[in-house]
Amino acid sequence: MKAAKPSRLQRALGAAACVAAACALALGGAAPAQAAATIVIVNQNDAGVGFNDPTPVAPVGGNPGTTLGQQRLNAFQRAAEIWGATLTSSVPIRIGASFVPLACTATSAVLGSAGAYEIWSDFPSAPRASTWYPSALASKLAGQDISTPGSPHIVARFNSRLGLFPDCLPGSGFYLGLDDNFGDQIDLVTVLLHEFAHGLGFQTFTDDETGAEIQSIPSIWDYYLLNNRTGKLWVEMTDAERAASAVTWRGLSWNGPIVTAAVPQVLAPSSNLGVGGSAAGQAAGNYPVGDASFGPPLSNPPVAGQLMPVVDQADGTGLACDPLGALNALAVRGNVALVDRGSCDFVTKARNVQAAGALAMIVADNQPGDVAGMSGSDPAITIPSVRITQADGVTLKAVLQRRSRTQSGVVASLGLDTTRLAGTDNAGRILLYTPTTYSPGSTVSHYTTEAKPNQLMEPAINDDLTHAVAPPRDLTFPLLRDIGW
Numbered sequence: 001m002k003a004a005k006p007s008r009l010q011r012a013l014g015a016a017a018c019v020a021a022a023c024a025l026a027l028g029g030a031a032p033a034q035a036a037a038t039i040v041i042v043n044q045n046d047a048g049v050g051f052n053d054p055t056p057v058a059p060v061g062g063n064p065g066t067t068l069g070q071q072r073l074n075a076f077q078r079a080a081e082i083w084g085a086t087l088t089s090s091v092p093i094r095i096g097a098s099f100v101p102l103a104c105t106a107t108s109a110v111l112g113s114a115g116a117y118e119i120w121s122d123f124p125s126a127p128r129a130s131t132w133y134p135s136a137l138a139s140k141l142a143g144q145d146i147s148t149p150g151s152p153h154i155v156a157r158f159n160s161r162l163g164l165f166p167d168c169l170p171g172s173g174f175y176l177g178l179d180d181n182f183g184d185q186i187d188l189v190t191v192l193l194h195e196f197a198h199g200l201g202f203q204t205f206t207d208d209e210t211g212a213e214i215q216s217i218p219s220i221w222d223y224y225l226l227n228n229r230t231g232k233l234w235v236e237m238t239d240a241e242r243a244a245s246a247v248t249w250r251g252l253s254w255n256g257p258i259v260t261a262a263v264p265q266v267l268a269p270s271s272n273l274g275v276g277g278s279a280a281g282q283a284a285g286n287y288p289v290g291d292a293s294f295g296p297p298l299s300n301p302p303v304a305g306q307l308m309p310v311v312d313q314a315d316g317t318g319l320a321c322d323p324l325g326a327l328n329a330l331a332v333r334g335n336v337a338l339v340d341r342g343s344c345d346f347v348t349k350a351r352n353v354q355a356a357g358a359l360a361m362i363v364a365d366n367q368p369g370d371v372a373g374m375s376g377s378d379p380a381i382t383i384p385s386v387r388i389t390q391a392d393g394v395t396l397k398a399v400l401q402r403r404s405r406t407q408s409g410v411v412a413s414l415g416l417d418t419t420r421l422a423g424t425d426n427a428g429r430i431l432l433y434t435p436t437t438y439s440p441g442s443t444v445s446h447y448t449t450e451a452k453p454n455q456l457m458e459p460a461i462n463d464d465l466t467h468a469v470a471p472p473r474d475l476t477f478p479l480l481r482d483i484g485w
């Protein structure tokens, strides 16, 4: 065991920020049973602001506070209790917390950010030499508090202006209740669970844009980050290889045994578009799809029908933003409608093709990019919808050129691929978030957006999240266990 002098590095605030306009949250599961770690919230706000804001408020959703500041603190305490009941450590974990003005516009906002305040290597009982650990985990593993006296283990800052001012997501403030009944607001407890996880170690300290390690020392995270095409771990790569892998969609997997063992318990089969039929030609095969938050989820047996494009624009595309004309209605009736993204929201398109009698809707992206989902809601939508990439849309349209008014000879089947769980690689490992376009604060230190059900540690907060951090609903705690918790 190595007992070298510990090295320490102060961290600026949070590598991991949650930026989201779509951060509408949700609700919940019961907290795990027995408390095994103590988490202390250290109020870093000045008098009169943040946690000390004296503005009177009515109690809400199980939060008995009667001032804005007290309600904020109560929500922090709830998140601390949930993590405290899940983790094990003999060293109390201190979270330095504050509500401060953060970046905002009328339509998007930084909700908050958090990260380890210090990172340590070669501390007493460190499982791996020359490896960075976040301060709270290093203290747990050392069995003593190794942080700098007076310093928190985790620093967390949250947006004090959210929803309270016209230039900061007006109308979408933090929901301070503790009961998941967040409505159109953003559930603060869920955001806190997410941000605290970053501070506990759900992040790499290696530069995910350049691939450079801090002082040429890898993070504990990097031992589990696997390029699923080359079989190389981040710790085995050059800076350039790390940087390239971070922008390879579906290219990085979490190789930790505890997460991988829990994956089948947590994730559901992935959605799939199968294409066949006499005219499918080179377009035949399976396609990755993004799910819709409206309409029924895909299921088996698949919904199948002739694939027929909507054409309602001079350039040959089909937006379906208005009720379909007679020829388009004839084409999609009893068939699967192919429409293009753009000009109106996804729900409007679904409403229009459904009204024309389509069995299902496929939306082809109108710009290059990775597979992504579709947001929106309308309980009146009863047909399934999926989204495909622009490139796949081009491939499919190419084999639809010789269609008649009512059929194409190309059959689209929307169902589940029972051989593959959503958001996993070919070996059943969960993917990390590695969009082709680098996304500062989100790339690498989050799970893929393709997981189903949505996971707490995806880069944006989804409204089907609960307060669960562990299986059978969530894979956050298994990852923390993999790195040493």
Ligand SMILES: [Zn+2]
Binding pocket: 016, 017, 018, 194, 198, 446, 458, 459
């Ligand atoms: Zn995050």
